[in-house]
Amino acid sequence: MTSTTTLSAALSADHRARLMSLAREVSFDVGTRLFEEGRRADRFWIIKTGTVALDLHVPGRRAAAIESLGRGELVGWSWHYPPHVWHLGAEAASPVRAYEFDAETVRTLCAQDPEFGRAVACWVGQVVAHRLHSARVRLLDLYAPYGSGGR
Numbered sequence: 001m002t003s004t005t006t007l008s009a010a011l012s013a014d015h016r017a018r019l020m021s022l023a024r025e026v027s028f029d030v031g032t033r034l035f036e037e038g039r040r041a042d043r044f045w046i047i048k049t050g051t052v053a054l055d056l057h058v059p060g061r062r063a064a065a066i067e068s069l070g071r072g073e074l075v076g077w078s079w080h081y082p083p084h085v086w087h088l089g090a091e092a093a094s095p096v097r098a099y100e101f102d103a104e105t106v107r108t109l110c111a112q113d114p115e116f117g118r119a120v121a122c123w124v125g126q127v128v129a130h131r132l133h134s135a136r137v138r139l140l141d142l143y144a145p146y147g148s149g150g151r
Contacts (some may be wrong), residue, residue, distance in 0.1 A: 006072040007046050010123035015116055022106060023099035028092040034075060041084045042103050044076035051097030055089045056135060063089060067134045077131070079103035080124045088131070 007016060026045070028034065034045065037057050045052075052075050055063040066088060069075055075098065078086045083101065110117030 006102070007074065007123075008072055010126065011119055015119045018109065018113075018116055019101070019106070019120070020099065022101055022109070024101075026098055026100045028096040028098070030092055030094055031098075034090040034092065035086045037089045039086050039087050041076060041078035041086045043100055044074065044079045044103060044106075045098040045100050047071055047073050047075060048097040048099060049092040050098075052098075053091050053093040054097060054131070055091065057089065066138050067131065068093060074124070074127050077124050077127050082120070088135075089131060113129045 003096055007019075013020065023046070025048070028050075034052065035041065037055075049071060052069045053075075054066045054069065054075075056066050058064050075090055076086070078084060078088075080103070106120070110120050
């Protein structure tokens, strides 16, 4: 993940404080599924410690690991965009401590404060763009003929 997509780099101190005021601390054991592709996205997390692996369902094969996320990174972006359904899956790859947020509460705050809402939307949009690129590269690595993914 690039430094511009971590919470500390993406939001101003004021906006970070507003978001973090809504957080509750949670923890996950190794192997815990945080969410499954296709299910309702009603929350998201920012990693405090540990690692979360993102994966993508590939019909007829094992799920493809797309990316590994660590400290300060956003886990889950599907909560921000209708229809609020997960586009990937996520699993704790190590013991994880994280800040958990209720998606509806954050979306309400974004609607009430347009400046905050724009900042969150830009942050989440940067994360989506990064994840899309990571998924493309990983899937080319796994399934494309040798040498077809380079540009």
